[in-house]
Amino acid sequence: MSGRRVDAKVVLLGQEGVGKSSLVERCAHGRFRAGPYQNTIGAAFVAKVMSVGEQTVTLGIWDTAGSERYEAMSRIYYRGARAAIVCYDLTDSGSFQRAKFWVNELQNCEEGCRIYLCGTKCDLLEEDRRKRGIDFHDVQDYADEIKADHFETSSKTGQSVDELFQKVAEDYVNFSAFQVMTEDKSVNLGQRSSPYFYSCCHH
Numbered sequence: 001m002s003g004r005r006v007d008a009k010v011v012l013l014g015q016e017g018v019g020k021s022s023l024v025e026r027c028a029h030g031r032f033r034a035g036p037y038q039n040t041i042g043a044a045f046v047a048k049v050m051s052v053g054e055q056t057v058t059l060g061i062w063d064t065a066g067s068e069r070y071e072a073m074s075r076i077y078y079r080g081a082r083a084a085i086v087c088y089d090l091t092d093s094g095s096f097q098r099a100k101f102w103v104n105e106l107q108n109c110e111e112g113c114r115i116y117l118c119g120t121k122c123d124l125l126e127e128d129r130r131k132r133g134i135d136f137h138d139v140q141d142y143a144d145e146i147k148a149d150h151f152e153t154s155s156k157t158g159q160s161v162d163e164l165f166q167k168v169a170e171d172y173v174n175f176s177a178f179q180v181m182t183e184d185k186s187v188n189l190g191q192r193s194s195p196y197f198y199s200c201c202h203h
């Protein structure tokens with residue numbers, strides 16, 4: 001994977017313990033690590049190759065640390081992101097307030113970044129519906145208001161995880177195609193925005 005071109009930078013944001021690393025682990029390696037919770041320090045990176053129709057897209061996924069101690073660092077990681085997966089724990093209403101904080105940041109600082117709201121740990125609701133901390137429709141209304149997609153996922157069972165990342169990749173491809181189309185129609189300045197390049201670290 002080293003040296004592979006990354007087409008789109010994707011960042012995960014959200015309160016500590018909401019399950020960002022688990023989401024990346026499920027998406028990248030198809031597994032869920034039970035056991036003691038280890039908080040992320042700084043950030044972690046993984047590259048994920050996705051297929052969208054005939055095309056191949058490499059997402060460069062940055063998993064940030066949720067601890068407020070690392071807030072300034074998380075800001076560095078969302079710079080230039082094409083997509084942000086803003087996570088909250090479906091059983092913890094406080095984590096949804098924190099998600100709103102990140103949405104405001106993105107709206108103010110990263111105009112070109114699409115937002116995906118992700119309610120995590122939905123397996124816990126299947127065990128006991130009373131554990132739901134935030135009403136689905138309230139989140140959906142908020143998602144509509146901010147023009148975000150909204151998913152409820154479980155990294156434990158895998159529910160809706162692939163769908164979430166697939167949507168991110170598809171939106172990237174469709175949006176890029178739209179951009180090229182509108183650029184072709186407008187005055188040709190002889191320049192086209194190039195994709196982001198990184199030398200990928202991989203684990």
Ligand SMILES: Nc1nc2c(ncn2[C@@H]2O[C@H](COP(=O)(O)OP(=O)(O)OP(=O)(O)O)[C@@H](O)[C@H]2O)c(=O)[nH]1
Pocket residue numbers: 014015016017018019020021022023033034035036037038039040041064065066067120121122123124153154155156157
């Ligand atoms: N039941 C259940 N537990 C989950 C799920 N996702 C994560 N967890 C648990 O929630 C805890 C925190 O998960 P992490 O993925 O480390 O959370 P994080 O958001 O990356 O945390 P920080 O790195 O501190 O920001 C761990 O004990 C996970 O096992 C899920 O889908 N279902």
